[in-house]
Amino acid sequence: MSTPATATRLRSFGTSIFAEITQLATEHGAVNLSQGFPDFDSPEFLKQAARHAIIVGNNQYARTQGMPRLNEAIAGWFRRFGGRPVDPHDEITVTSGCTEALAACCLGLLEPGDEVVVFEPYYDAYLPDLAMAGAVPRFVTLHAETDGSFAIQEDELRAAFGARTRAVILNTPHNPTGKVFSREELAMIAALCIEHDAIVIADEVYERLTYDPDKPHISIATLPGMAERTVVLSSLGKTFSVTGWKIGWAIAPPHLTAGVRAAHQFLTYATSTPLQHAAADALSGVKAQAYVTELTALYADRRRFLCDELRDLGFGVNEPEGTYFIMADHTAISERLGLSGDIEFCRWLTTEAGVATIPPSVFYTNKAEGERLLRFAFCKRQKTLYAAIWRMRRALT
Numbered sequence: 497m498s499t500p501a502t503a504t505r506l507r508s509f510g511t512s513i514f515a516e517i518t519q520l521a522t523e524h525g526a527v528n529l530s531q532g533f534p535d536f537d538s539p540e541f542l543k544q545a546a547r548h549a550i551i552v553g554n555n556q557y558a559r560t561q562g563m564p565r566l567n568e569a570i571a572g573w574f575r576r577f578g579g580r581p582v583d584p585h586d587e588i589t590v591t592s593g594c595t596e597a598l599a600a601c602c603l604g605l606l607e608p609g610d611e612v613v614v615f616e617p618y619y620d621a622y623l624p625d626l627a628m629a630g631a632v633p634r635f636v637t638l639h640a641e642t643d644g645s646f647a648i649q650e651d652e653l654r655a656a657f658g659a660r661t662r663a664v665i666l667n668t669p670h671n672p673t674g675k676v677f678s679r680e681e682l683a684m685i686a687a688l689c690i691e692h693d694a695i696v697i698a699d700e701v702y703e704r705l706t707y708d709p710d711k712p713h714i715s716i717a718t719l720p721g722m723a724e725r726t727v728v729l730s731s732l733g734k735t736f737s738v739t740g741w742k743i744g745w746a747i748a749p750p751h752l753t754a755g756v757r758a759a760h761q762f763l764t765y766a767t768s769t770p771l772q773h774a775a776a777d778a779l780s781g782v783k784a785q786a787y788v789t790e791l792t793a794l795y796a797d798r799r800r801f802l803c804d805e806l807r808d809l810g811f812g813v814n815e816p817e818g819t820y821f822i823m824a825d826h827t828a829i830s831e832r833l834g835l836s837g838d839i840e841f842c843r844w845l846t847t848e849a850g851v852a853t854i855p856p857s858v859f860y861t862n863k864a865e866g867e868r869l870l871r872f873a874f875c876k877r878q879k880t881l882y883a884a885i886w887r888m889r890r891a892l893t
């Protein structure tokens with residue numbers, strides 16, 4: 497058969513950069529700071545809860561919108577950590593990770609031809625999700641400033657909104673920049689959404705991973721007039737170091753929840769029953785609170801360590817306000833080595849130094865914005881970070 501079998505709407509996306517770098521890293525035995533998942537084990541109390549849920553027989557299909565006790569736990573969690581009071585059964589849908597929640601929002605709430613404002617650099621699922629829904633992205637760049645922060649330009653944001661705007665995809669804390677959107681920035685986005693009657697698909701998977709007390713995570717759903725037009729998405733993966741569990745959720749008022757569920761029931765129908773039981777324990781127990789506090793403190797240390805070491809190696813680095821990623825400017829080093837652009841430097845670092853990272857230009861339509869940067873993930877054991885720094889030091893000095 498000569499015609500490609502992949503549907504036209506997905507053909508341009510090809511293989512994800514994560515697969516390519518992972519393969520290169522494996523071939524060269526590289527220390528992997530590319531993909532954002534912990535290389536340490538998940539908390540014991542959660543593994544025990546999952547084991548227990550299977551053994552006592554929670555193994556058949558769950559309720560499509562989520563096991564009641566998990567929906568209740570999510571409602572409590574959201575309210576406790578800066579969200580709003582929500583009805584657990586009418587306003588929460590449990591999904592297979594935030595990934596499914598994103599797809600369900602796009603497929604269940606957007607019409608073909610709808611325009612959606614997307615901040616770049618963007619998380620890699622957003623564009624394929626919009627393509628599957630037939631929606632059209634309108635990009636707004638988070639510009640890398642000389643002080644290492646990432647900023648929105650108000651005129652560019654305003655220009656991205658128009659008569660066909662139906663939604664904004666907003667990720668805060670933001671992957672890959674580590675930016676935590678300020679209240680002023682959220683208010684600017686909210687005002688434009690209200691003016692254009694647009695909804696917000698708020699991807700908040702890093703909601704608990706923030707490091708600066710002056711820059712807490714704020715859910716846009718809590719701003720005046722926004723609860724009725726926001727779907728808040730999150731998941732268990734980053735907060736509890738269980739990225740492989742794929743337990744996520746979408747929180748929205750009933751009229752938006754109806755759209756999310758319309759797609760969710762045919763995407764997966766329901767999410768893993770025993771893991772939903774364990775997730776309910778995670779979100780409601782005392783141990784869970786202690787775990788999140790410890791994890792955030794540990795990540796704060798790793799962030800500081802990696803930033804200091806990268807700076808010492810000659811990278812331009814600013815400490816991220818949230819997530820577990822650092823964006824580092826490699827120009828001083830790559831120019832010295834005669835390498836150009838993030839992809840070439842990333843390949844060199846993987847094959848010659850033995851450290852895998854992510855070239856962020858793949859997260860921009862305007863590639864030039866990301867070419868002088870590299871993304872490092874610090875959700876790793878301290879010994880992994882030591883090994884990465886030791887290898888880079890050997891190759892670069």
Ligand SMILES: Cc1ncc(COP(=O)(O)O)c(C=O)c1O
Pocket residue numbers: 532592593594595596619667671699701730731732733739742743744
């Ligand atoms: C910004 C962002 N959104 C969504 C996801 C996917 O979350 P999940 O693993 O819960 O599907 C990720 C995972 O890396 C992410 O970084």
